[in-house]
Amino acid sequence: MEVSFKKEIEQLRLGDGETFHGEGILAITKALLQSGVSYIGGYQGAPVSHLLDVMVQAKDLVAGLGVHVEACANEASAAAMLGASIHYPVRGAVTWKSIVGTNVAADALANLASPGVTGGVLMVIGEDYGEGASVVQERTHAYAMKSTLLLLDPRPELQTMVDMVEHAFAMSEASNMPAMMELRIRACHVRGSFSCRDNRRPAVSALAPLAEPGRFDYGRLAHPPSTFRHEKLKVDERLPAARRYIVEQGLNELHPGRHAELGIIVQGGLTPALLRSLQQFGLADAFGESEIPLLVLNVTYPLVPEQVAQLAEGKRAVLVVEEGSPEYIEHEIATHLRRRDLQTALHGKDMLPAVGELNTEAIIGGLLAFVQRYLPPAHAAPVAAMLAATRERRQQAAARLDAALPTRPPGFCVGCPERPVFSAIKLAQQEVGPLHIAADIGCHSFATFEPFSLGHSILGYGMSLASRAGVSPMMERRVLSIMGDGGFWHNGLLTGVQSALFNGDDAVLLIFKNGYTSATGTQDLISTPGKNAKAMAVDKLASLTASNRTIEDTLSGLGVQWLRTVHSYRVAAMRDVIREAMTTPFNGLKVIVAEGECQLERQRRVRPWLASLLARGERVVRVKYGVDEDVCNGDHACMRLSGCPTLTLKDNPDPLKVDPVATVIDGCVGCGLCGENAHAATLCPSFYRAEVVQNPRWHERAIDAVRSLALRLLQPA
Ligand code: SF4
Numbered sequence: 001m002e003v004s005f006k007k008e009i010e011q012l013r014l015g016d017g018e019t020f021h022g023e024g025i026l027a028i029t030k031a032l033l034q035s036g037v038s039y040i041g042g043y044q045g046a047p048v049s050h051l052l053d054v055m056v057q058a059k060d061l062v063a064g065l066g067v068h069v070e071a072c073a074n075e076a077s078a079a080a081m082l083g084a085s086i087h088y089p090v091r092g093a094v095t096w097k098s099i100v101g102t103n104v105a106a107d108a109l110a111n112l113a114s115p116g117v118t119g120g121v122l123m124v125i126g127e128d129y130g131e132g133a134s135v136v137q138e139r140t141h142a143y144a145m146k147s148t149l150l151l152l153d154p155r156p157e158l159q160t161m162v163d164m165v166e167h168a169f170a171m172s173e174a175s176n177m178p179a180m181m182e183l184r185i186r187a188c189h190v191r192g193s194f195s196c197r198d199n200r201r202p203a204v205s206a207l208a209p210l211a212e213p214g215r216f217d218y219g220r221l222a223h224p225p226s227t228f229r230h231e232k233l234k235v236d237e238r239l240p241a242a243r244r245y246i247v248e249q250g251l252n253e254l255h256p257g258r259h260a261e262l263g264i265i266v267q268g269g270l271t272p273a274l275l276r277s278l279q280q281f282g283l284a285d286a287f288g289e290s291e292i293p294l295l296v297l298n299v300t301y302p303l304v305p306e307q308v309a310q311l312a313e314g315k316r317a318v319l320v321v322e323e324g325s326p327e328y329i330e331h332e333i334a335t336h337l338r339r340r341d342l343q344t345a346l347h348g349k350d351m352l353p354a355v356g357e358l359n360t361e362a363i364i365g366g367l368l369a370f371v372q373r374y375l376p377p378a379h380a381a382p383v384a385a386m387l388a389a390t391r392e393r394r395q396q397a398a399a400r401l402d403a404a405l406p407t408r409p410p411g412f413c414v415g416c417p418e419r420p421v422f423s424a425i426k427l428a429q430q431e432v433g434p435l436h437i438a439a440d441i442g443c444h445s446f447a448t449f450e451p452f453s454l455g456h457s458i459l460g461y462g463m464s465l466a467s468r469a470g471v472s473p474m475m476e477r478r479v480l481s482i483m484g485d486g487g488f489w490h491n492g493l494l495t496g497v498q499s500a501l502f503n504g505d506d507a508v509l510l511i512f513k514n515g516y517t518s519a520t521g522t523q524d525l526i527s528t529p530g531k532n533a534k535a536m537a538v539d540k541l542a543s544l545t546a547s548n549r550t551i552e553d554t555l556s557g558l559g560v561q562w563l564r565t566v567h568s569y570r571v572a573a574m575r576d577v578i579r580e581a582m583t584t585p586f587n588g589l590k591v592i593v594a595e596g597e598c599q600l601e602r603q604r605r606v607r608p609w610l611a612s613l614l615a616r617g618e619r620v621v622r623v624k625y626g627v628d629e630d631v632c633n634g635d636h637a638c639m640r641l642s643g644c645p646t647l648t649l650k651d652n653p654d655p656l657k658v659d660p661v662a663t664v665i666d667g668c669v670g671c672g673l674c675g676e677n678a679h680a681a682t683l684c685p686s687f688y689r690a691e692v693v694q695n696p697r698w699h700e701r702a703i704d705a706v707r708s709l710a711l712r713l714l715q716p717a
Pocket residue numbers: 411412413415416417418443514518519598599600601
């Protein structure tokens with residue numbers, strides 16, 4: 001991984017009394033070190049990738065503390081790593097993106113939560129929910145309830161977040177329950193400061209290892225009959241211990257307010273949006289003081305029935321501000337009120353949106369109904385007018401934009417090695433007919449957007465080959481499964497390849513070997529090319545396989561007999577091999593490895609290198625592609641086949657022609673796809689390849705002078 005976190009790592013070294021300034025996720029990372037963790041692991045994913053990325057690069061710092069850092073193969077291996085804290089008094093933390101990661105980790109989580117933990121355990125969960133999220137819209141809360149895990153949702157303010165990390169470990173030890181901390185994207189990126197404490201060297205660590213293993217204790221195994229006792233312990237001892245800790249340490253915040261007849265219970269992470277919304281009604285000031293009493297739940301599971309009762313008792317109504325569906329917290333509060341026979345009216349999803357992110361505008365809409373019902377009209381009237389005006393403005397803007405602008409879905413980077421492969425798939429389909437395509441998670445899922453619109457289903461990370469198992473037998477034509485190298489190592493090797501081989505399936509798998517888990521920030525893999533592969537610095541067609549054969553060797557070792565490696569940028573060759581895979585009489589698993597380094601990662605390496613050559617006055621050649629506007633016939637077939645953002649349109653310079661012509665703009669990285677497509681699809685001959693020579697040698701200057709002179713002489717004045 002080429003992104004440097006040097007500055008961030010310096011912040012992790014801060015000591016007692018010094019002030020940290022920065023983002024929420026880095027503050028959490030610092031808090032882990034202050035809490036004396038012995039080990040840290042995880043699997044990357046937005047919005048928590050930085051935690052692990054920073055830790056992996058901070059090897060010297062963490063090694064000095066004796067902390068072990070593991071970049072896990074997937075979330076299941078990260079969750080299983082927490083098993084260290086079942087027997088031993090060691091604190092451990094892992095991180096991943098939810099809900100996908102929690103789904104993958106679910107087996108290990110249940111088996112961790114059943115015996116419970118001795119040392120404190122914290123999972124830092126990226127709660128990727130709401131508009132802009134990249135996963136299915138579900139909530140981590142369900143896992144906390146089903147497996148009896150602590151769930152913290154801290155108010156997104158750095159000191160609170162840091163304090164909650166340290167409390168999470170202590171509460172986990174007090175209750176023997178593993179803890180999860182869910183962080184929305186806003187909490188990860190909120191900026192602020194907090195007063196640091198020294199990093200703590202753990203008592204048991206890589207520097208101070210245990211002399212002996214723990215004694216055998218069947219009760220710590222998630223095995224019957226121990227599991228029956230575990231279930232009882234969860235209810236009789238662990239949950240009460242957690243509730244005691246929450247009350248004694250004041251983790252949830254009870255704020256009084258002038259309108260004592262009302263109350264609001266809010267998830268900690270939504271507190272700023274709630275306060276901003278109350279401000280619009282004149283019910284909170286700029287410093288976050290609310291006139292309606294609040295119960296801020298920095299711990300959303302388990303709830304403390306006494307705290308709920310304390311807020312609700314004697315009030316006319318309570319509103320629960322809870323994001324997403326189902327409304328687990330509201331349901332539980334309703335149960336607590338009913339059991340105590342409290343007659344306080346309870347509102348929540350009857351006023352707030354049932355689904356979607358609770359941003360300020362969404363909360364204002366729900367609060368409006370609450371305020372109109374329970375407070376004098378003076379509070380609600382101006383907000384109702386403001387909300388109506390905002391909605392009208394949005395509708396007007398949307399109507400104008402819809403008419404004026406095309407939709408702009410996300411797409412591949414300029415020069416991405418995956419784009420040519422989808423061009424080749426389009427061309428192959430012209431010959432073999434339309435294909436059912438089992439897509440997967442990763443950058444390649446951008447091919448589901450135009451101009452490719454390829455992919456029938458996405459069933460999870462690394463699941464494409466497995467997801468076609470039910471489709472293949474029903475199809476006359478073979479099904480094409482597409483997977484990245486990230487997905488292959490995360491899950492695809494076992495759930496897909498092993499299963500297809502075992503069942504003797506007639507299947508086709510295309511693996512993108514771009515060298516990294518690119519979609520999550522280009523983290524390294526076991527098949528990442530060797531850093532000494534010098535040729536890769538300059539040659540985009542350099543073979544990744546020459547420097548790392550792990551994928552190919554693994555497939556061969558497992559018994560894959562039909563295996564082809566083709567360079568991604570060779571469109572015609574790729575088309576031919578796809579056609580071959582679809583039509584060969586070989587009846588078994590056929591794997592095509594499309595190798596071509598992630599262009600984002602390549603450019604991160606190539607650009608500074610080229611800049612250093614230029615700075616030294618050395619000769620640099622850059623390849624550029626272009627379109628001869630006199631030749632372009634304006635049918636734009638090249639764009640429909642490529643989708644590269646730097647291959648675009650401009651007005652036709654010929655006054656007699658109305659169709660715009662294709663043009664290549666500045667961002668072109670010279671990947672060569674334009675030329676490859678023009679050749680493979682027999683497009684018009686308007687593309688040209690140019691070499692831009694900087695710091696040319698003397699003979700190149702001389703040749704240029706002669707050519708320029710000849711052109712001047714040949715061209716009419
Ligand atoms: S990050 Fe790499 S693999 Fe992903 S779209 Fe960009 S160039 Fe392609």
